[in-house]
Each structure stands twice: as C-alpha cells, then as structure tokens.
Amino acid sequence: MDIKLTNSRTRSKEVFAPIDPNNVRMYVCGPTVYDRAHLGNARPAIVFDVLARLLRHVYGADHVTYVRNFTDVDDKINARAAESGRSIADITAETTQWYLDDIGAVGVLEPDHMPRATAYIAEMIAMIAGLVESGHAYAAEGHVLFAVDSWKDGYGALSGRSLDDMIAGARVEVAPYKRNPMDFVLWKPSDADTPGWDSPWGRGRPGWHIECSAMSKALLGEVFDIHGGGNDLLFPHHENEIAQSCCANGTDRMANVWLHNEMLQVEGKKMSKSLGNFFTVRDLLDQGVAGEVIRFVMLSTHYRRPMDWTAEKAAEAAMHLRKWYALVDGVAPGKADGVVAALADDLNTAGAIAELHRLAGLKDAAGLRAGLAVMGLIGEAVPDWAKTPDVDLSRYAAQLAAARDAAMQSKDFSAVDALKQALVAAGVEVRMSKAGVELVPGAQFDASKLDAL
Structure with a gap:
C-alpha cells in the first residue's frame, strides 16, 4: 500500500518512498521537560504516534525506527531550578516521567529511542568542532555561532523565506559578536550556577538547535526518511537543523520528508493562561476526561488544520466511543482496510474516524475493533470508564x-x-x-x- 504525505520541504503531497523499506526512520522533536505537558504538546505526540503505527502496519513492526527526543538542558529548566531550589537533575527526572505518564494515558506508545540531550553532549561538541573547521561556524566571546552566509543557497528552503525576509520578520537576538544577525548559537558559555561541560571553547552548554542534529545523526544516520514536529518549529528550529546538519555531514538534505502539524486552540481561542483556557493533559485527566476521549478529539481534525478543543467535542467523543466499545467488547479484531486507507492518504484521521462510524453502522464489530486499534483508540480490553455503570436511570x-x-x-x-x-x-x-x-x-x-x- 502506498502512503502519501504532504512534505513541507516540497510543499506537495508525495508518495512516501523509504530509503530502506526494512528500516524506515523517523525523528520527531519532543518536549522541553520543565513542567507538565499542556494540551498543545499532546497534539504532535498523538499525530506522530498514529504515523508510527501506520508505518509499522505497512512495513512491519520490526522495520520502523522511531526517535523522539527530550530537551533536558534549557534556560527554562535552569530558571525552574533557581526558583524552586531543586536540582536540575531532579526536575528533569520528574517532568520527564510526568510527560511519559500523561502522554501514555492518551494512547501514545513509547518510541524506539527517547534520547536526552545531556547524554549526547560529546556528539554535539564533535559536530560543532567540524563546523568550525569547515568554515561554517566561528567562535566569538565564548560562543560558537553558525555562519548563515556560509550556506546561502540552502538556508530558507524549508520555510520558503529569503534571508532578508527572515531578518525582517524574526525576533533576532542582537549580539555584538555576531557577524550576521541571522547567525545562531551552537554553543554558549555557562556560569557557576548554570549546567556546563568542558569544550574547546570553554565551559558551556549547547544551543537548542544542535541537539536534534547530533542525536538524529547518531541514531538514524546522516539522511533519514521523516522529520516531524509542530509548525511552530519550522522556523527557525528546523531550518537551523537542516543548515547545520547538511554542512556538518556534506549532504544536500537532512530528511527526505518534513511533516508539521498545525496548532491547537481551546473553545475557538489561542490557549493562554491569561484567558483561563490553558489546560495540561493532566488537568483534563484529573477532571475525568478519559485519555481515549482526548485522543479522539485530537484526531477528529486533520493534522495540517488548526484544531479546536471544546467541551462539546469531548462529550460527543465519549458518547461515540462508549457505543463503539459496547459493540466490540469481547470481539476479535478483523481487518481495518478502510481505516488504513484513510490514514495512508496524508494521515487523514478525520476520514479514518468517518470509516469507524461506517463500520459501527454496519455492526461490523471485528472491523471496528481493528480500526480502533490502528488509531490507538483501544488496547487489549475495553477501558473501564466506557463500561456502562450498573445504574437505573x-x-x-x-x-x-x-x-x-x-x-x-x-x-x-x-x-x-x-x-x-x-x-x-x-x-x-x-x-x-x-x-x-x-x-x-x-x-x-x-x-x-x-x-x-
């Protein structure tokens, strides 16, 4: 079966052709672990979990390598440590487990590899040193910066922006040691109160972008099949990843396919603490919203469209799932060809849910059970919350x-x-x-x- 995906790099829907069908490789940017995962963090986790499930269904469970990282060295984490008086290691250990627990509750399976940035500092230093040696990066006042001018032909290709447009539209960090306003940090100095590692440029820590380049190369190779994340990462994060990876590895690309999911709103508005519509995944779970319900609502909108979370959608999702679970309880799974076909068409999860409705209408319990499984909406047993309580209404x-x-x-x-x-x-x-x-x-x-x- 052909899988078609909309490639952000080419801005078109393409038939997916893996480099090696026996080892389909995907890297997705994961969370910065300083607090609970909010509802927006759940969307890419769920979207790319569905894609990983689809790839395993088509190519075989043992022929897919899925990597999703944890950023565990970051200024937000440093600030949280300073505020709380707790160690950075304690905070990141706790928040990483929070993330795994909460995302697991919405049916997200653990990837094959979940590298932590702090475990790949040596690989980052080696990559940065190579960029300096080849003239693509330079050291200045304890920092090392990528020289965007050294890769003019390639920079901006993913986002479709010219260098002038990017300078005009970006909130560029102004620093006297930068040769070009768009040059970005690969390494920065650390003081006594900040995590740091010895390097050729002094004690310091990596910039944000370099970690994904180093970890994806170590685990997936210089060029791999799919790189994913939210569209808020397209520029500058993914643009910078491509620049430093291609220049460090001598390749014309980092990944063949780039996928980006759109953002999330709550009740028609951007999620914001000031608006009182900011939810973590744990908030909803603690309010009694089932993980399967959260997942269903997320998948009811195509990944490339903005998704609006509403209480009404959650109630409708619970109603549909309860009916479906009652139909499939105790039934062995059959075939889910229609659901798989919808997902193979650029992850059309809304179309896949429409197919679940069709199967339920036909009382095809075996097909419905298989379709729910492919979507990650059911495990080995019907969840307890969906079993009708023994109450006379x-x-x-x-x-x-x-x-x-x-x-x-x-x-x-x-x-x-x-x-x-x-x-x-x-x-x-x-x-x-x-x-x-x-x-x-x-x-x-x-x-x-x-x-x-």
Missing part, C-alpha cells in the same frame, strides 16, 4: 419526559432546562426526541450527583 427519564409534556402545554421550559442541566452535571448524556427520552451514563458519570434530583 429510568425514573429520571420518566421525570424529564413528564416535565417536557407539561412544558409543551404551559410553554414554560424552565423546569425541563433545570432538570437537563442537573443530569448533565452528573455526567449523564441526555437524548431527547419525539420517540422519548434516553439517558446514558457518560464518561464522567457521578451517581452521587443524582441525589439532588
């Missing part, structure tokens, strides 16, 4: 039906609305139609809240 349904009948006569629906709101607050899905009233315990059902009724 018939009296509440009768109560709501009677209130509706009375309201039809009086035209006063306040009692109906109040009853519906109370049921929804208890985690009950309320379905009203001409045929009657149906009440279904939702993913966040809390029987204790029915006592007030």
Whole structure:
C-alpha cells in the first residue's frame, strides 16, 4: 500500500518512498521537560504516534525506527531550578516521567529511542568542532555561532523565506559578536550556577538547535526518511537543523520528508493562561476526561488544520466511543482496510474516524475493533470508564419526559432546562426526541450527583 504525505520541504503531497523499506526512520522533536505537558504538546505526540503505527502496519513492526527526543538542558529548566531550589537533575527526572505518564494515558506508545540531550553532549561538541573547521561556524566571546552566509543557497528552503525576509520578520537576538544577525548559537558559555561541560571553547552548554542534529545523526544516520514536529518549529528550529546538519555531514538534505502539524486552540481561542483556557493533559485527566476521549478529539481534525478543543467535542467523543466499545467488547479484531486507507492518504484521521462510524453502522464489530486499534483508540480490553455503570436511570427519564409534556402545554421550559442541566452535571448524556427520552451514563458519570434530583 502506498502512503502519501504532504512534505513541507516540497510543499506537495508525495508518495512516501523509504530509503530502506526494512528500516524506515523517523525523528520527531519532543518536549522541553520543565513542567507538565499542556494540551498543545499532546497534539504532535498523538499525530506522530498514529504515523508510527501506520508505518509499522505497512512495513512491519520490526522495520520502523522511531526517535523522539527530550530537551533536558534549557534556560527554562535552569530558571525552574533557581526558583524552586531543586536540582536540575531532579526536575528533569520528574517532568520527564510526568510527560511519559500523561502522554501514555492518551494512547501514545513509547518510541524506539527517547534520547536526552545531556547524554549526547560529546556528539554535539564533535559536530560543532567540524563546523568550525569547515568554515561554517566561528567562535566569538565564548560562543560558537553558525555562519548563515556560509550556506546561502540552502538556508530558507524549508520555510520558503529569503534571508532578508527572515531578518525582517524574526525576533533576532542582537549580539555584538555576531557577524550576521541571522547567525545562531551552537554553543554558549555557562556560569557557576548554570549546567556546563568542558569544550574547546570553554565551559558551556549547547544551543537548542544542535541537539536534534547530533542525536538524529547518531541514531538514524546522516539522511533519514521523516522529520516531524509542530509548525511552530519550522522556523527557525528546523531550518537551523537542516543548515547545520547538511554542512556538518556534506549532504544536500537532512530528511527526505518534513511533516508539521498545525496548532491547537481551546473553545475557538489561542490557549493562554491569561484567558483561563490553558489546560495540561493532566488537568483534563484529573477532571475525568478519559485519555481515549482526548485522543479522539485530537484526531477528529486533520493534522495540517488548526484544531479546536471544546467541551462539546469531548462529550460527543465519549458518547461515540462508549457505543463503539459496547459493540466490540469481547470481539476479535478483523481487518481495518478502510481505516488504513484513510490514514495512508496524508494521515487523514478525520476520514479514518468517518470509516469507524461506517463500520459501527454496519455492526461490523471485528472491523471496528481493528480500526480502533490502528488509531490507538483501544488496547487489549475495553477501558473501564466506557463500561456502562450498573445504574437505573429510568425514573429520571420518566421525570424529564413528564416535565417536557407539561412544558409543551404551559410553554414554560424552565423546569425541563433545570432538570437537563442537573443530569448533565452528573455526567449523564441526555437524548431527547419525539420517540422519548434516553439517558446514558457518560464518561464522567457521578451517581452521587443524582441525589439532588
């Protein structure tokens, strides 16, 4: 089966042709571990988890090497350590495990390799030294900077920007030791309170961009198949990665295919603490939103489109998943050809979910089970939250039906609305139609809240 992917480098959808079908190699930029993963961090983790699952389905489980890094040396981490009085090692160990726990709860499998930047300092120093020796980088006042002018023909090709446009549009760090405003840091000096390593340029630490170049080369080679991440990384991070990798390795590319997912919003607005719509993955999990529900909502929008998280979408996702899980419980998986075909078309997860709806409508439990598995929406067993609680809601349904009948006569629906709101607050899905009233315990059902009724 052909897989088609939209390559950011060529700005077109292409048939994916791996360098070696027996070892398909993918690198994805992972988190900087200084705090809990927020909802936006979950999107690339889920998107590229689906791609890794698809690649393993098509090429074989043992023929894919997936790498996602951890940035564990960074100024945000240094600041968190200074604020808390805790060691950097303690903070990064804790936050790395938080990330793995929270992302695992939304069905993200662990990649084959999860390199930490601090374990590859020697490789970074060697790469930087090679760039200095070849004239692509220079040392200045304890720093080492990549000389963008040394690779004029290639710089900007990924983002499609000219050097002048990038200088005009970028928030460039002004420094007297830079030869060109666009030159970027490969190595910087560390003081006594900052993590540092010995190097030919003095005690210091790496710049952000060099870590991915060094780690991807060490684990995947000089040129590999797919490099992914959020589109906020396209420039400057990925542009800089390409420049330093190509110049260090003497290649014309770093990866054959570049994939970027769009950003996330919450209730139609950019996620922001000041707007009160900032959520970590753990926040939602602690509020009772199931990991499968978070994943379903994320996958309901194509990865190249902005994704809007809403409470309504989460409630709908829980409803659909509950129905599907009831249908597939205890059923062996069959074939998921339609779901795989949708995913093979540029990771069309929305189309794959439409296929799940179709399979459910046909009562094809085996096919539905297989499709849910390919999407990472089910494990070996149906999750406990989705199993209908042993509770009789018939009296509440009768109560709501009677209130509706009375309201039809009086035209006063306040009692109906109040009853519906109370049921929804208890985690009950309320379905009203001409045929009657149906009440279904939702993913966040809390029987204790029915006592007030």
